[in-house]
Amino acid sequence: MDFKLLTTDKGSKARAGELTTDHGTVQTPIFMPVGTAGTVKGVHQRELKDDVQAQIILGNTYHLYLRPGLDTIQKAGGLHKFNGWDGPILTDSGGYQVYSLSEIRKIKEEGATFKSHIDGSKHLFTPENVMDIQRIIGADIIMAFDECAPYPCDYSYARKSMDMTHRWLKRCCDQFDKTEGLYGYNQTLFPIIQGSTYKDLRVRSAETIASFEREGNAIGGLSVGEPAEEMYEMTDIVCNILPKDKPRYLMGVGTPVNLLECIALGIDMFDCVMPTRNARNGMLFTKNGIINIRNEKWKNDFSPIDASSDLYSDQVYTKAYLRHLMHAKELLGAQIASLHNLHFYLWLVKEARKKIIEGEFIQWKNKMVVELGKRL
Amino acid sequence: MDFKLLTTDKGSKARAGELTTDHGTVQTPIFMPVGTAGTVKGVHQRELKDDVQAQIILGNTYHLYLRPGLDTIQKAGGLHKFNGWDGPILTDSGGYQVYSLSEIRKIKEEGATFKSHIDGSKHLFTPENVMDIQRIIGADIIMAFDECAPYPCDYSYARKSMDMTHRWLKRCCDQFDKTEGLYGYNQTLFPIIQGSTYKDLRVRSAETIASFEREGNAIGGLSVGEPAEEMYEMTDIVCNILPKDKPRYLMGVGTPVNLLECIALGIDMFDCVMPTRNARNGMLFTKNGIINIRNEKWKNDFSPIDASSDLYSDQVYTKAYLRHLMHAKELLGAQIASLHNLHFYLWLVKEARKKIIEGEFIQWKNKMVVELGKRL
Numbered sequence: 109m110d111f112k113l114l115t116t117d118k119g120s121k122a123r124a125g126e127l128t129t130d131h132g133t134v135q136t137p138i139f140m141p142v143g144t145a146g147t148v149k150g151v152h153q154r155e156l157k158d159d160v161q162a163q164i165i166l167g168n169t170y171h172l173y174l175r176p177g178l179d180t181i182q183k184a185g186g187l188h189k190f191n192g193w194d195g196p197i198l199t200d201s202g203g204y205q206v207y208s209l210s211e212i213r214k215i216k217e218e219g220a221t222f223k224s225h226i227d228g229s230k231h232l233f234t235p236e237n238v239m240d241i242q243r244i245i246g247a248d249i250i251m252a253f254d255e256c257a258p259y260p261c262d263y264s265y266a267r268k269s270m271d272m273t274h275r276w277l278k279r280c281c282d283q284f285d286k287t288e289g290l291y292g293y294n295q296t297l298f299p300i301i302q303g304s305t306y307k308d309l310r311v312r313s314a315e316t317i318a319s320f321e322r323e324g325n326a327i328g329g330l331s332v333g334e335p336a337e338e339m340y341e342m343t344d345i346v347c348n349i350l351p352k353d354k355p356r357y358l359m360g361v362g363t364p365v366n367l368l369e370c371i372a373l374g375i376d377m378f379d380c381v382m383p384t385r386n387a388r389n390g391m392l393f394t395k396n397g398i399i400n401i402r403n404e405k406w407k408n409d410f411s412p413i414d415a416s417s418d419l420y421s422d423q424v425y426t427k428a429y430l431r432h433l434m435h436a437k438e439l440l441g442a443q444i445a446s447l448h449n450l451h452f453y454l455w456l457v458k459e460a461r462k463k464i465i466e467g468e469f470i471q472w473k474n475k476m477v478v479e480l481g482k483r484l
Numbered sequence: 485m486d487f488k489l490l491t492t493d494k495g496s497k498a499r500a501g502e503l504t505t506d507h508g509t510v511q512t513p514i515f516m517p518v519g520t521a522g523t524v525k526g527v528h529q530r531e532l533k534d535d536v537q538a539q540i541i542l543g544n545t546y547h548l549y550l551r552p553g554l555d556t557i558q559k560a561g562g563l564h565k566f567n568g569w570d571g572p573i574l575t576d577s578g579g580y581q582v583y584s585l586s587e588i589r590k591i592k593e594e595g596a597t598f599k600s601h602i603d604g605s606k607h608l609f610t611p612e613n614v615m616d617i618q619r620i621i622g623a624d625i626i627m628a629f630d631e632c633a634p635y636p637c638d639y640s641y642a643r644k645s646m647d648m649t650h651r652w653l654k655r656c657c658d659q660f661d662k663t664e665g666l667y668g669y670n671q672t673l674f675p676i677i678q679g680s681t682y683k684d685l686r687v688r689s690a691e692t693i694a695s696f697e698r699e700g701n702a703i704g705g706l707s708v709g710e711p712a713e714e715m716y717e718m719t720d721i722v723c724n725i726l727p728k729d730k731p732r733y734l735m736g737v738g739t740p741v742n743l744l745e746c747i748a749l750g751i752d753m754f755d756c757v758m759p760t761r762n763a764r765n766g767m768l769f770t771k772n773g774i775i776n777i778r779n780e781k782w783k784n785d786f787s788p789i790d791a792s793s794d795l796y797s798d799q800v801y802t803k804a805y806l807r808h809l810m811h812a813k814e815l816l817g818a819q820i821a822s823l824h825n826l827h828f829y830l831w832l833v834k835e836a837r838k839k840i841i842e843g844e845f846i847q848w849k850n851k852m853v854v855e856l857g858k859r860l
Contacts, residue, residue: 146808150815154796176783176808183784184804190786192800407552408559410566420530424568428560432522432552439526442815 109249109296109323111355119470121347121374124461127324127355129196129248130293131188134163136355136376137460139367139453140198142384144168145175146191149384150439150446153192159419160450161458164196164248166379169241170205174224174231178244186246186291198379199247201238203254203300204328204360215255217272235279239287239297246291251326251359252280254300259333266304273302274316281320298357300328301346305338314349324377325350326357331366331380340369347374364393364456364480368473371460378457383449388442390434393452397482399427401445406431413444419451485625485672485699487731495846497723497750500837503700503731505572505624506669507564510539512731512752513836515743515829516574518760520544521551522567525760526815526822529568535795536826537834540572540624542755545617546581549607550600554620562622562667574755575623577614579630579676580704580736591631593648611655615663615673622667627702627735628656630676635709642680649678650692657696674733676704677722681714690725700753701726702733707742707756716745723750740769740832740856744849747836754833759825764818766810769828773858775803777821782807789820795827 110128117123125136141148141156143165148156156162167187176190184190187197206213206220213222219234233241235253242250254273257266277299284297299317303309317325327346330339343358350356357377358370367378383393390402394414399406406427413430414422421444433441463469486504493499501512517524517532519541524532532538543563552566560566563573582589582596589598595610609617611629618626630649633642653675660673675693679685693701703722706715719734726732733753734746743754759769766778770790775782782803789806790798797820809817839845 145812145814146805147812147814147816150819152797152816152819153800171812175812176804180784180804180808184786184802190802190805190808192802192805408556410560421528424529426560426566426568428552428556429522429566429568432556432566436521436523436547436551438521438523439815439818440523440528443526443528443819 109294111324111353113353115465117464117469118467120372120473122371122460122464122469123374123376124464125355125376127376129296131194131196131248132163134196135458135461137371137457138163138377139457140164140166140377140379141450142166142168142379142381143191143193144381145171146187148446148450149388150443151450155447156193156450157195159421159447161454162195162450164198165193167197167199167245167247168202168205169199169238169245170202170209172199172245173202173241174226178241181246182244182290186244188246196249197247198249199242199245199251200359201242201251201253202233204256206233207256207258217275219253220255235276236283239280239283243287243290243295246289247295248293249296249298249324252277252297252299254302254328256329256332257302257304259304261304263306266306266309270302270309270313273300274313277317277320281322296323298322298324298326300326300359302329303342304329305334305342307341307345310342310345311349314346318350324355324357326359328359330358331361336366336369339366340373343370343375344373364453365477367453367456368460368477368480371457372470372473383453384446387445387449390441390445392445393449393480394484395452395476396479397484399484401427401431402434403431413448414452417448417451417455419447421447422451485670487700487729489729491841493840493845494843496748496849498747498836498840498845499750499752500840501731501752503752505672507570507572507624508539510572511834511837513747513833514539514753515833516540516542516753516755517826518542518544518755518757519567519569520757521547522563524822524826525764526819527826531823532569532826533571535797535823537830538571538826540574541569543573543575543621543623544578544581545575545614545621546578546585548575548621549578549617550602554617557622558620558666562620564622572625573623574625575618575621575627576735577618577627577629578609580632582609583632583634593651595629596631611652612659615656615659619663619666619671622665623671624669625672625674625700628653628673628675630678630704632705632708633678633680635680637680639682642682642685646678646685646689649676650689653693653696657698672699674698674700674702676702676735678705679718680705681710681718683717683721686718686721687725690722694726700731700733702735704735706734707737712742712745715742716749719746719751720749740829741853743829743832744836744853744856747833748846748849759829760822763821763825766817766821768821769825769856770860771828771852772855773860775860777803777807778810779807789824790828793824793827793831795823797823798827
């Protein structure tokens with residue numbers, strides 16, 4: 109993997125860069141659509157590339173490991189071959205899903221035992237086997253196995269959990285470095301900063317993670333329920349410590365406003381289920397604010413979903429039609445709304461990048477965060 | 485509307501024709517994808533046109549009347565404008581849905597009262613207001629209001645029901661002929677033959693319907709549970725009576741084998757929810773037989789969904805991937821399978837038409853019905 113930092117904004121810490129993997133180049137800052145089970149819900153791979161203009165997508169190790177399972181993915185020749193997306197892919201490590209999805213889990217030094225949310229079967233994730241699993245899935249960027257502490261979380265738990273995540277990181281790196289990709293292209297390992305909402309822990313974690321000198325760094329354990337201001341504060345603290353010449357990935361974030369605020373703090377990569385999950389509930393993000401398309405006010409609004417968008421489905425379908433599809437629980441409603449939100453997120457980061465390069469990011473960002481938060 | 489009969493097969497009663505509406509020309513025999521609530525489930529209008537190569541789609545009066553409702557459709561400028569499909573549309577009359585969906589219904593001479601399956605609200609459909617409703621929906625071809633008798637059905641009920649359907653037809657024609665389309669293009673009314681599985685009733689109904697001399701004729705009340713042989717027999721009887729120079733529409737039929745057998749009997753138009761509904765359950769129709777993609781045998785089959793197809797999604801996705809999506813209940817599974825089945829149905833009728841024109845239909849049909857019924 110190669111990362112070129114092209115520009116840093118004068119009025120903020122925002123950065124424009126270029127991240128190159130064996131499956132292609134990604135313009136940063138970037139948003140990565142989430143393809144949990146090997147599919148970005150409701151969106152064809154062709155639409156993802158041509159319409160959404162996604163540059164890199166995410167897969168979830170926890171989900172893919174349980175279903176379709178490693179045997180199938182390996183026989184397919186890795187996730188790219190399995191799902192037909194030939195651009196860059198990043199997989200998370202399953203740490204967050206063990207925390208959020210498994211009803212019964214036990215975390216100890218060796219690793220995390222958990223019960224599958226699908227069939228109740230019992231599994232063990234360790235730093236070592238999660239590296240092996242991600243070798244088999246074959247994403248371009250893979251994540252270290254961490255514990256994502258809950259919020260709120262008392263100081264003592266947060267510190268112990270963070271220390272274990274650091275020890276796990278050592279084991280991840282050892283395992284990763286003594287193995288190779290299975291499919292003829294390179295993989296890169298990103299470590300994850302933890303430390304809950306405690307400044308001193310975040311500082312220590314960022315310093316520890318930076319000392320591993322991997323090719324990119326991630327920030328985990330945020331956007332788990334804490335106020336946005338705390339998330340920004342923690343992000344700011346760690347960005348000031350992380351090396352400038354490596355990409356920074358803020359995991360699981362967030363709203364359009366969150367993205368812009370965190371780009372201003374120096375984040376290069378984001379992922380979040382919000383654009384697709386909220387789309388399925390009828391929430392549309394636009395440059396003028398948020399639309400709940402289920403509302404009565406759109407019933408007879410025959411204007412395009414987003415007249416200012418260059419996405420075909422934003423132009424050919426009307427608000428009234430999309431509202432109808434949502435009320436009728438039609439598949440096409442989820443499809444149209446997902447396309448819209450993902451296209452909007454990708455437009456937003458692309459526009460942010462343009463403004464960074466043009467030196468106008470901070471003025472634009474300050475104006476946009478007001479607009480983006482409005483309810484239409 | 486204009487219908488040109490181009491060729492009649494020598495070895496059967498199969499016909500190739502061309503049906504022209506103000507929204508475009510349809511090559512017959514044709515299959516019409518069902519867009520119940522103004523959307524063919526899981527398929528974008530662009531995909532319907534470019535990938536499936538649909539030429540005409542169907543909407544359901546019962547569903548559209550209840551939701552989004554006539555006010556919205558009229559304000560949109562009709563269904564074409566509302567859903568963004570600018571090709572020909574046919575709407576059924578709601579007679580079948582009153583029979584199949586409403587829990588509580590009362591059918592009398594005036595019309596049918598029923599309770600909405602959505603909110604329990606009470607409604608009355610009469611021959612007159614169903615014409616007015618279909619004027620507002622604005623399909624190119626609209627259907628007479630009929631009673632679809634259940635199967636099995638005793639002779640006395642079938643006869644009385646058929647006679648009422650004939651009286652209703654007179655009222656439909658009167659209402660239709662004294663009104664006009666609302667949106668500047670022409671609409672055409674097709675009457676519907678009933679008579680359950682009684683030959684003498686089907687003969688009488690076909691003669692009665694033919695005597696109205698409308699621009700096209702439909703056969704209803706079949707594919708409601710009777711054996712295929714009875715359906716073919718009834719279809720054959722009425723096709724021998726219906727005028728040759730007008731299109732014949734067999735409503736709600738059927739499997740790929742049903743289509744070919746009924747094309748051989750002289751049917752020009754079909755509609756059925758089977759390709760989309762069965763797709764959502766993982767059943768794929770192919771020229772080599774039927775695939776249940778959920779089966780274990782496809783788990784590690786990384787061949788394209790249909791290597792012989794020119795549909796992009798049949799080529800880029802594998803059987804193993806589609807199987808995974810179905811098991812994970814992913815939206816994309818329903819989308820891919822629906823595209824496949826609809827594309828296959830449209831391929832099948834196009835191929836049938838080619839064979840009719842080339843004079844090779846019956847040999848091809850006899851070979852195909854063996855293949856199509858196989859379980860892969």
